[in-house]
Amino acid sequence: MQKEKTDKYYAILESAGSIFARFGFYKSTITQIATEAGVADGTIYLYFKNKDDILYQFLQFKTTTFFEKMRQAIDRSETAELKLRSLIKCHLQEFQNDINMAIIFQSEVRYRRDIAFHIKDISKMYLEFLSEIIEQGQMEGALRQDLFVGLVKRFILGAVEGVINTWVAADGKYDLVSMTDPLVDLYLNGIQNSINGTKINGNINNIKSISFPKENLEINNRVNTINSNP
Amino acid sequence: MQKEKTDKYYAILESAGSIFARFGFYKSTITQIATEAGVADGTIYLYFKNKDDILYQFLQFKTTTFFEKMRQAIDRSETAELKLRSLIKCHLQEFQNDINMAIIFQSEVRYRRDIAFHIKDISKMYLEFLSEIIEQGQMEGALRQDLFVGLVKRFILGAVEGVINTWVAADGKYDLVSMTDPLVDLYLNGIQNSINGTKINGNINNIKSISFPKENLEINNRVNTINSNP
DNA sequence: TTAATTAATGAATTGTCATTCATACATTAT
DNA sequence: ATAATGTATGAATGACAATTCATTAATTAA
Structure with missing residues (x-):
């Protein structure tokens, strides 16, 4: 070896x-x-060592770089809102740059619970970043005080993953990173303290021009393994 | 046969x-x-026919019942907001009632793209329900006009799935259905037309008493297949 | 009650890979 | 130039599990 x-x-x-x-x-x-x-x-x-070990090392290698970049992205920003925006943008950017990693993370990792054991739980660190940001936002007064953080962070992570899954299913044919702002704006209007005034709805309108794929594109060029006559 | x-x-x-x-x-x-x-x-x-066919028929059977119940839940409600609430509640309820189905849907289906081809795409029908609800909400004036529906529906579906994944990872130890209102309230404060006045924050506070699992619970009692010495 | 038909069994067959290892090649040291 | 060490090869091995099918049991028809 x-x-x-x-x-x-x-x-x-x-x-x-x-x-x-x-x-x-x-x-x-x-x-x-x-x-x-x-x-x-x-x-x-x-x-x-063996086939499992290849997947394990692949994930290990990718997650290390991924989380380093994420950490930097967060630290580079001041306010909670900007941190959140950087985090999501970084996530989408890294996945867009490496669609193989994206596919494997979205399907393989969730499937293989045994792998998750070795990769000290990929989502764990992510959820910790989110806790950190949400709590900071509450301190700053930018986010509602009555948030159930445990739910909110899954809510955020789940929604990004949903958007990534769609992108993967469309074979990465459109620009994923441009989803950042519309997505964060959706979060914020839920999380943001509305007493705090001015909502950031910004340029949400012109996003309509991006061609999001139809659902049935998701089943493109895949191998069918259900044999009719075995 | x-x-x-x-x-x-x-x-x-x-x-x-x-x-x-x-x-x-x-x-x-x-x-x-x-x-x-x-x-x-x-x-x-x-x-x-074969092993694949078992999975295929399992999904076929489960989805049929699942979507029938979902259709009823939606039709039973009047306003878009109530429809959304019913949809999410029904989703969480059905998964809670049948954790095997939940596990297989969340991990196996996403993984096996070939199966998705036969099950005319499970998420497709779901996303269509959501489109329907969102558009109705916009007609009613309850939801913002400037929503990018394609994004919003993935946002909603992704977030529910995120919450379900966490529940599954915790071996279904807590009550999933009680997540409905807090979750919908998070959506609404993003989707809801804020000019429209009164936000529904309701009983979001007392939800804090539910013991959401720590992230590292997610890796419990799973079989490890990475052999150290093969 | 016996024959015909249908359903169920599980041991034997078969195909598919992951993994090994005897052999060959390359590089460095003496 | 030769030995010693480190790399790489790919055919052969072995394990495992999906699928088959000759046989047995159960049910129905005559």
Whole structure:
């Protein structure tokens, strides 16, 4: 087992990302991953313990970078509202930049509860960021005092994920990052202390011009495994 | 292949639901399903084409009932706001009543894009209900005119699913249905036309007494498949 | 009551991969 | 130039599980 993270290591990781995203973890084979990475099947076992370990390391690698960027995005902003906006924007941006990661996070991670155990729970850190922001917002007086934080943070995370799922289902054909402001504005008009006055409805209107896909686009070019005559 | 939907057919379906929910589709075996249903392995093939077909029929069966109830819930209410409340309540209620279905919908369906093709896209009908409600609300003047409906409906669906995922991860230990009003109130304060006056914040405060689980509860009693020494 | 038909069984078959490992190649040290 | 060490290969192995099917049991018809 190689210790170094060589070029080959990363080639295998990225290839695995693309294969897992395309076929799902269980229907992906080592041979597929090896071929796409341009190595022999056996070579994979010089760098990874087994198939599970490939997924595990992929997630580990991606989440590390992901959360570092997220932390920076938050710290760069002052007020809770700006922090929230940065967080969501960063989330959408990173997923847009790496659709394989997006697909794997949205489907594989939720599915594989055993993986979640090893990745010290991806959503946990995210939800902690959100708690932090919401509580700061309440201190500042920008957010309502009567919020049930435990619910609000799931509410926020769930909604971003819903938007990402739609984007993934449409094969990433439109600009995801431009959803940031309309989305945050939807949150705020729920979270924001309305006594506080002026709502930020801003440029919500002109977003209508973005072509959001029809629902039935979601079932495009996928392999059907229900055999009619087995 | 039997045509009739006998007791045995339903026994197998429910058993499959429980096994799939427990181990995930790929790690579930026909033998497990057969044993739990109290039949022989071969018997399953008298009622189902293959393993995929079991999942497919399970979803078909569950969604049919689910959407019938949902349609009724909506039609029973007058205003858009009440319809939305009924929809969400019905959703949470049905999932709470059948946690196996909840688990399979939340993890398996999103994962298996090939299944979505056969189930004419579960979320599609849901999103259509939401469109209908939102547009009615805009007609009534209860909801903002400047809403981007395509985004708003994903926003709503995503947030409910986020709340359900948390509940599932906590093994359904708390009352999910009681999340309805706090959740809808979060939506409304974003969607609701604020010129329209009186916000419905109602009893949002006392919800704090419900013990929402800590994030790290999400990784409880799951089987770990990453073998240290394969 | 016996024959015909239908339903159920579970051991045997079969296909599919993950994983291994004997062999070959490459690189560095002597 | 040769040995020693580290990498890479891909055919062979073995485990596992979905599916089949010859056999048995149950039910219905005559």
